[in-house]
Amino acid sequence: MTDAIARYFTEDHRRCDRLLAACESTISAAAWDRADEAIAAYRDALVRHFAMEEEVLFPELEQANPGAAGPTGVMRMEHHQMRQLLDGLTEAVRVHDADTCFGDLETLHMISQQHNTKEEGILYPLADRSLQGGGEGLIERLDSI
Ligand SMILES: [Fe+2]
Ligand SMILES: [Fe+2]
Numbered sequence: 001m002t003d004a005i006a007r008y009f010t011e012d013h014r015r016c017d018r019l020l021a022a023c024e025s026t027i028s029a030a031a032w033d034r035a036d037e038a039i040a041a042y043r044d045a046l047v048r049h050f051a052m053e054e055e056v057l058f059p060e061l062e063q064a065n066p067g068a069a070g071p072t073g074v075m076r077m078e079h080h081q082m083r084q085l086l087d088g089l090t091e092a093v094r095v096h097d098a099d100t101c102f103g104d105l106e107t108l109h110m111i112s113q114q115h116n117t118k119e120e121g122i123l124y125p126l127a128d129r130s131l132q133g134g135g136e137g138l139i140e141r142l143d144s145i
Pocket of ligand 1: 075079
């Protein structure tokens with residue numbers, strides 16, 4: 001059995017985590033110009049990650065294993081929540097509102113850690129098992145996103 005899917009997506013979680021940490025450090029330093037750039041880089045990474053899951057991984061998994069539709073539905077809802085938090089954070093950075101930034105960052109951090117733990121512990125291993133070696137082909141398709 002391959003763990004290609006779990007490895008690929010988990011590495012991308014770590015990349016998003018590093019970009020979120022960069023947002024935190026620029027905001028803590030009140031370096032607003034760099035915070036703008038850091039948020040944009042994090043947003044790009046997160047939007048791409050969600051697209052890889054919502055447009056490719058989840059539909060494939062739901063097709064191979066209809067029982068997965070419950071958990072993927074919860075994941076989509078949490079993506080929506082994180083997108084909204086990111087919108088709030090972007091606006092707070094734009095107006096240099098440090099308090100709102102810290103609140104949004106903390107919530108975003110907490111939700112994304114819990115979300116990623118569920119995906120890494122349950123959903124990705126399920127995808128590696130359900131897609132039976134189709135993981136490599138699926139990952140090739142992700143490069144176009
Ligand atoms: Fe996700
Ligand atoms: Fe993910």
